[in-house]
Amino acid sequence: MVSYIVFLLVIAGIYALLAQSLCLAWGVTGLVNLGLAGFFAIGAYASATVVKWGGAPVPLGLLAALAAGAIAGFVVCVSTLRLRDDYLAIVTLGFAEAVRVVASNEIWLTGGTDGISGIPAGLPRDWGQGFHLASLAAVSAVVGAVWLALRRLVASPWGRALRAVREDQVVAAVAGKRVTRLKAEAFAISAAIAALAGALYGHYTSYIAPEIFQPLVTIYVFLAVTAGGNGRPTGATVGAYLLIAFLEATRFAAEVVPGVSALQAAALREMAVGVALILLLRFRQRGIFPELNQKAPA
């Protein structure tokens, strides 16, 4: 049971990174990024290929993931400058699917649908429980660092400008903010965080394949961020941990419901996710940690 919970905490930490990425792009800047799974994949593949086939140490792989994510985020952002809301959402969703299709078919680069197995973790796997605890410490430290950094960024004048862009980019532009540059910066940083999550996922689980990066992951993260409060890094982080706790708890809850087959239990779990989202949006539209109004400096 302990190793199961440690494992879940690591996975939840990775989801927390994805949630923080979405918090910055969507919650703070207002860029609906349905392509999160794509950036997650880019990071995973960048780090896995550099470390497994390039023989680089794991920290270098993580840096490669950050760089690849930031570049991809920058490219996606500048190529969609005139899009907002639904239109941006559709294009980013398409981007994520394109990443997945490329990963499935460019076998020389990504190993195709077989994926890449046996990715080194940077820590010895034969430590058993120790390996999982060390991974938990590492991932939690990264989550904490990103959370602190994001909090400072969001509270800074730069973060305030992002919120201005979110509310009305014309007004922000009139006030002298460089909207394009702000959006590109926010999107690139957000994509880099998602890519970092992907890299950590690959190194921890030792295996990545295109099928992992389905839109389902993006939807789960949207759920987490909505639950936690999309404008605050704290909300997004807590939301991600709650999401994994909820997803796994439904597993046990479905088991104790009498008289349902395995298939019905699986369907019940999916229904529970939907019901939770509806209840949340009905009773707590702004999440558990709603965005606070910043007081003007005295």
Add this chain to the structure above:
Amino acid sequence: MTLLTRRAAFAAGTAMLAVPSLARAQGAPIRLGTLTPLTGAGGPYGPVMANCVRAVIAEVNAAGGVLGRQVQLVSEDDQTNPEAGVRAARKLIDVDRVAAIMGTWASSVTTAVAPLCWESRTFLATVSGADSITALPHNGWLVRTQPNTTLQGRKFGEYVLELGAKRAFFMAPQTPFTQSQFTNMKVALERGGGSADLLIYDANKPSLRTEVDQALRARPEVIVLGGYTPDSTVLLRDIFRAGFRGKLLAFAYSVNQQMIGSLPHEVTEGIYTLAPSPAEGSGGFDRVKRIVGSDNPDPYTCQIYDHVNLVLMAMAAGRDGTGQAIRDSIRRVSQGGGERVDNAVDGLRIVAAGGKVDYDGASGPCDFTDAGDISDCRFRYEQVRAGRQTLLRIA
């Protein structure tokens, strides 16, 4: 107010997590797990597979269980997604402490789950076909009942030649076995003076007309379909609309009775299908038919029927309800001579009396190589005639 709701949410979450510990307190049954796709792309197959295992275990429990202990089944959903599959496998291994996980379907899920299994001494039986799976460093913790794609590809190639055709066109979505299937089919065809082309399509497209037109440009005599039921249905419609009059060859798991029933007869008429098959006269296949209540159980259900029977008998032969016992003893009940059995109830009785069994299952003879592949496999050749699958031969 905020604090109260937050607390309530945490309390509810923790309470839900605590529930299984209550259930664990009684007795010490042997636990086995299935990890099949109940939702997602594998959704048409997984539920039937899980039910089949449940039925076998119920029979065995009614006959007294294994080593005097009852067997308990935990069925989880891999959502046809490696990430969700890994979470479900962790739960089966760490919380339920199952001795074996059976039925992983998608090759990517199997590859993701396999390291967890061998690290935690849990046995894994899979139906995934990708060649790379048995090449993993699994040290005997894994077997698969699906013939690998090298063998299947060769059989397809040889059958095309046998149908009197030289030019074949292989259409398939990108899956872990597509390349190997095509390469081996091509080798077999070229040896007989034929040729083969490949076209990879996107399995999610609602129409595949452009792909079909592209295939027809090569003037193939046979089109070989390499997809699953949903995309093959779309493909067959478009092949019919395009007026193709050559022969069609497909996997029996995609062109199954369910699909034949959902399409007009003229679309499916004459399609040849191939499937790994048990030897004629084997009782395992009939038992699966009875369990699932269908004349044409899909090969995955047949295979998972074999998984659970082998796992139960291996535990009995190894005198221990653990993954280690299954790993060490599975080949003692699957091969090497002895009394032939096709179900665990008979097998367990013989093993308990000190006998040796040799299991012949619903999917085939189930003899394994050291790497975990099946060493011998017959194929079932069928043709769709007037909306029914008609058996041509088993060879």
